[in-house]
Every structure is written in structure tokens, then in C-alpha cells.
Amino acid sequence: MTAAEVDGRVRTTRDGAVLTVTLDRPDQLNAQTPATWSALAEVGASLDDDVRVVVVRGAGRSFSAGLDRSLFSTDPSTPGGLGELGAMPAELAQERIRSYQAGFRWLRSPGIVSVAAVQGHAIGAGAQLALACDLRVLTEDASLRLPEAGLGLVPDLTGTSTLTELVGYSRALEICLTGRAVGAAEALATGLANAVVPAAGLDGAVAGLVAAITAAPVGASRETAALVRSAVRNDPEAQDAAERAAQSRRLAELAGT
Known part of the structure; x- marks a missing residue:
């Protein structure tokens, strides 16, 4: 098992094919900053082919209470704050947000399955980080909340697409x-x-969940995950074709050809 620290109070631990990513600001309920998102994106960019499962956790009693309070400043001179973003030209602001989203979207990269281990609060950016993962295990005291609309904002860290995939349009709209x-x-x-x-x-x-995921042969596991992900957007004909192609690759590998 190996461990490493990265910027933004994000800690990683590697145990064979399993990479654990821990938000490590327990004294701040793992509140997130642009440095957090940059660190998460760096972890995603550094993945190697041997990683099969990524577990995302929060240190302490909460998964993540969302944005660090300092980011709510409307002062344009506060680095990373909402005021700074709001004062930018639209294209620049959107490019900055795109870089933040990169810290989340990689959790559904081909080749890995991501699991969020959620305890306590998962609010705003915290809820969206949990939603960015493929799977979620919650403690009985856990809760997820997306309060952005009430703050005059929108969920913008990839949360709306994954939430709607999971619970459907009307429930996702109501929650948001x-x-x-x-x-x-x-x-x-x-x-x-x-x-x-x-x-x-x-x-x-x-x-236990990680052990079950990694018990399957790596090629079959990755092909199956890719099929389930594509099923969300493919029409039946396209999905049938994807299944045929994936099975042909599996059969060829098993036959040694």
C-alpha cells in the first residue's frame, strides 16, 4: 500500500488496483476550494491502467459540506471567489468552470469504477462529488443536498446530468x-x-463492494461498465451493436486470438 499527499488537502492511497482519494480537511467538514478541484483533476490525469476502482471519501464526520465559505465572497479581488468569477468575461468564466468540472468528470473514466463512501453531510459540491461517482454507499446518517438555486446559483460541477440519470427528470428537478x-x-x-x-x-x-467488483476478470469488468454507461445515451439499436462488438472482443480474448 502506498500513500501520497497532493495539493488542496486531498490525500491518495493506493492498494493494488484500488485507489482511495480522501478529502482531508476534517476541521472544515471537507469544504472544497478551487485547489481541491485542481488536485482531484490531477489525480484523474495520473491514473494508470492498473487502477480498476477509485474510492472517494471524506475524512472526519462529513463527506463534504460543499464550498469553502471564503468562496462566497462577492469581492472580485478574492481569488477563486464567486465575485472573481462574476467579474470575468463570460467565456473566461466558463473556461474556469470547465477546469473545475474536470475534477469531477474523470470519476466516470473508461477503465475504472468509482465508489463514493458518504457519511454525514454531502452538500453542494460535496453532493456533486458523490454523484460524479458510479456507485454510492451511504451511512444511515448521511444526506445529500443541492442548495445552489436558493443561493442564486446553479449546480455546475457535473451534478445535474448524473442526478437526472439516477432519479429521473421530475425528481431531479424538485431536488435541485x-x-x-x-x-x-x-x-x-x-x-x-x-x-x-x-x-x-x-x-x-x-x-466488500470493491472486492466484488475486482473479482471479475479485468477485461470483462471494463467492457461491462462501458456498456452500462453507453446504455444511458444509446438507442436500442446502437446499444445492441455495442453489446455485439464487446462480446466479440471478449470471445476473441478468451480464445486467445
């Missing part, structure tokens, strides 16, 4: 517009969570 908290029981019932466990059981549940 009301900004209400979605508790663990509701998350499980609506497909936001894959499992809900007691707080003391989070590590064991995540470890």
Missing part, C-alpha cells in the same frame, strides 16, 4: 429547485444510493 436534503433512506429508495449501512459498517461495506 427546493434544495432540500435527501436522507439515506430516500436515497436508497430512489437509486441515489446503492447501499445504506450503519456508520460503523461503512468501511466494511465499501471493502
Whole structure:
């Protein structure tokens, strides 16, 4: 097992094919900053082909309470703050946000399966980080909330697409517009969570899920994940073709050709 620190209070630990990424600001409930998103993007860019599973965690009692309070400054001179973004020309502001989104979108990269281990609060950017992952394991006290609309903003860290995929249009719209908290029981019932466990059981549940994922041969696992992801956007004919192509590759590999 190897460990490393990266900027933005993000810590990574590697154990074979499993990379664990930990938000490590427990004294700030793992509040996020542009440095956090840059660090996450750096982790994604550094992945090698041997990584099969990425586990995303938050140190301490909360997964992530969202944006660091300093970012809510309307002063254009505050680096990374909302005021600085708002004062930029639209194209520049959008390019800056694109760089922030890069810290999230890689969690659905081909070749890996990402798992969010969520305890306590996952608010705003924290909820969107959990949503960016393929799978979510929540503790019984966990809740997710997207309060951006109530603050005059929108969820802009890739959260709207993944939320809608998971719970459907009308429920996603209601969750985003009301900004209400979605508790663990509701998350499980609506497909936001894959499992809900007691707080003391989070590590064991995540470890069991990771073991089950990595038990399958790597080629079959990656092809299957790619098929499920493409099913969200493909029409039936295109998806059938993708299945045929993937199975042909698997059969050829098993036959040694």
C-alpha cells in the first residue's frame, strides 16, 4: 500500500488496483476550494491502467459540506471567489468552470469504477462529488443536498446530468429547485444510493463492494461498465451493436486470438 499527499488537502492511497482519494480537511467538514478541484483533476490525469476502482471519501464526520465559505465572497479581488468569477468575461468564466468540472468528470473514466463512501453531510459540491461517482454507499446518517438555486446559483460541477440519470427528470428537478436534503433512506429508495449501512459498517461495506467488483476478470469488468454507461445515451439499436462488438472482443480474448 502506498500513500501520497497532493495539493488542496486531498490525500491518495493506493492498494493494488484500488485507489482511495480522501478529502482531508476534517476541521472544515471537507469544504472544497478551487485547489481541491485542481488536485482531484490531477489525480484523474495520473491514473494508470492498473487502477480498476477509485474510492472517494471524506475524512472526519462529513463527506463534504460543499464550498469553502471564503468562496462566497462577492469581492472580485478574492481569488477563486464567486465575485472573481462574476467579474470575468463570460467565456473566461466558463473556461474556469470547465477546469473545475474536470475534477469531477474523470470519476466516470473508461477503465475504472468509482465508489463514493458518504457519511454525514454531502452538500453542494460535496453532493456533486458523490454523484460524479458510479456507485454510492451511504451511512444511515448521511444526506445529500443541492442548495445552489436558493443561493442564486446553479449546480455546475457535473451534478445535474448524473442526478437526472439516477432519479429521473421530475425528481431531479424538485431536488435541485427546493434544495432540500435527501436522507439515506430516500436515497436508497430512489437509486441515489446503492447501499445504506450503519456508520460503523461503512468501511466494511465499501471493502466488500470493491472486492466484488475486482473479482471479475479485468477485461470483462471494463467492457461491462462501458456498456452500462453507453446504455444511458444509446438507442436500442446502437446499444445492441455495442453489446455485439464487446462480446466479440471478449470471445476473441478468451480464445486467445
